[in-house]
Amino acid sequence: MNFSGGIHPKENKITQHYRIGILQIPQFVYLHLSQHTGKPSIPIVKTGDYVLRGQKIAQPDGLVSASLHSPVSGKVVEIKEVLHPVLCKKFPAIVIESDGHNKTIDFSTKYKEYFRFSAEELVNRIKDLGIVGLGGAMFPSHVKLSPPRDKIIDYVIANGCECEPYLTCDDRVMQENSLELVEGLRIVMHILNALKGIIVVEDNKMQAYQKLKEKVSTIPNIEIKLVKTKYPQGAEKQLIKKVLNKEVPSGGLPMDVGVVLHNVATFVAIYNAIVKGIPLIERVLTISGDIDRKGNFLLPIGMMLKDIVKMLNIDVNNIKKIIFGGPMMGIAQESLETPIIKGTSGILFFSDYKIEQEYNQCIRCAKCVEVCPMKLMPNFLSLYIEYKKWDKVNIYSPFDCIECGCCSYVCVAKRPIVAQIKYAKSIIKK
Ligand code: SF4
Ligand code: SF4
Known part of the structure; x- marks a missing residue:
């Protein structure tokens, strides 16, 4: 049974046939204490500690939280605030300087059977x-x-x-x-x-x-x-x-x-x-867009965007927009000083991205309603959010929106509907 709505954007699966590759180990990794839904993890290492690859460096704070492990062997140099790719603000991260040896903990496990x-x-x-x-x-x-x-x-x-x-x-x-x-x-x-x-x-x-x-x-x-x-x-x-x-x-x-x-x-x-017996210390992600060295890479969690750019020889002077994730739901990054986290599925580099500054009045074409997979009324949400009629916004179930971006994608008036709904959710929550 098909779900209602949805769209067929150009697929651009350019890297589909690229085998998973690796890059050299970066000198530093930056491990955010918040890279999961729920409460941030609590560090169990301190500046100056030597850690092995796979060693636990932070423990969960309660049930909805997660452990964190080092993807390299080396020294904890500091715990400091670093730009977070999803929260889009600085957040505490454990910084580890690799010794280049990748010495691991003993991964042997009794759980094989x-x-x-x-x-x-x-x-x-x-x-x-x-x-x-x-x-x-x-x-x-x-x-x-x-x-x-x-x-x-x-x-x-x-x-x-x-x-x-x-x-x-x-x-x-x-x-x-x-x-x-x-x-x-x-x-x-x-x-x-x-x-x-x-x-x-x-x-x-x-x-x-x-x-x-x-x-x-x-x-x-x-x-x-x-x-x-x-x-x-x-x-x-x-x-x-x-x-x-x-x-x-x-x-x-x-x-x-x-x-x-x-x-x-x-x-x-x-x-x-x-x-x-291997903890989550690395992940496969796609690196693609308007660059020469595209591909799928297995990278250590916490690798900084600037290190990836350097190793792949990407000339960022030609790049207008960098997105972590996909183009529909991903998040634009403002600095190369941002590390990848456990949820980073891709890094996309675009050179001809046009930022729409202006948008028009709704022409009531209902295209956004047709494509909404949650059967919402994005047109009314957009309108009432624009005029800050929060009681009316609530009637149209903004919290059911999955932020898929289908409505903005088809809107002929170029209305920033998803951005408006995200904003409304934060206001109503407050
Ligand atoms: S972003 Fe929200 S309102 Fe827009 S189509 Fe997706 S679910 Fe519907
Ligand atoms: S697609 Fe855009 S113009 Fe058409 S009804 Fe929705 S908000 Fe209005």
């Missing part, structure tokens, strides 16, 4: 190794894997849609880490005692689809589902509607309809944590 362990033991391990959702939201995985007792989980969905233009890191992960993905899915199904696993792939990633189909051919309770490409299919509610024809209620969660859903790369991270 995961089916011998209880859900609680495995969830604690996932929490301890700092796994969060890698699709962008960075929700701590241990929380999603601990539904209340009255919530029965029937389905676990691996989201391989990657519907944002340009981004191809999930596609490459599905092709190059298909075994880890399928095993990660089985681990999660074991934890949740789920009946069925479904890996969903859009039909512009046929190589990934074929690879995964082969991998699960002998596993009866895992299915690969091929769906027609459409934006924003990767959004949780839209994907559940598409695959299972279930509606997640307004303000509700996938677990309310018996589903737990993770991005494909998150399952690989869960596999690495449980079977290999």
Whole structure:
């Protein structure tokens, strides 16, 4: 069953056939204490401490929080405020100077035969190794894997849609880490005692689809589902509607309809944590746009944008806009002194980006209403937000907006509808 609305922006999956590469280890990494949904982590190291690659450097503050580990061996040089790519302001980060040796902690683990362990033991391990959702939201995985007792989980969905233009890191992960993905899915199904696993792939990633189909051919309770490409299919509610024809209620969660859903790369991270004992210290991201050295790269968490620019020889004088994430939902960065975090799925460089300063009156064409996947009225939201009629804004459910950007994309009057809704949410929350 298709979800309503949505658009078909130009895909620009230029790096789809680029194998995952690596870059040299940077001299410094900057590890934000807030790179997950929830409370910032609490540092357990201090300036001057020597740390190994994979060593825990910060612990969670409460249930909805996450652990943090060093992606390099070296010395903690300071804990200072550094620009945050999502919060767009300075925030505390642990700065580590690499000694260039990449000396690791002992990754050996007793959890290899995961089916011998209880859900609680495995969830604690996932929490301890700092796994969060890698699709962008960075929700701590241990929380999603601990539904209340009255919530029965029937389905676990691996989201391989990657519907944002340009981004191809999930596609490459599905092709190059298909075994880890399928095993990660089985681990999660074991934890949740789920009946069925479904890996969903859009039909512009046929190589990934074929690879995964082969991998699960002998596993009866895992299915690969091929769906027609459409934006924003990767959004949780839209994907559940598409695959299972279930509606997640307004303000509700996938677990309310018996589903737990993770991005494909998150399952690989869960596999690495449980079977290999490796914490979340690096991730695959796409680097693309108007630059020569594009690709998909496995980079250490905390690598500074300026180091990536230098290593890839990118001439930023020709670049007008840099976005972390995809062009539809990503966040424009104002400084090269910004590190990547666990949720950074891509870095896009654009040279011909035009900033729209002016916008026009709504012509009531209703195009934004047609494409809104949440069945909202973006035209009225935009209008009432412009005139600061907050009581009226509330009537049109701004908090159901998933900030997909479809409305702004089609608006002929070039109204900045998503930016207006984000602003309204912050005002109403206050
Ligand atoms: S109102 Fe929100 S959910 Fe609807 S199209 Fe616009 S950004 Fe997407
Ligand atoms: S698309 Fe733009 S012009 Fe058309 S109804 Fe929506 S806000 Fe108005």
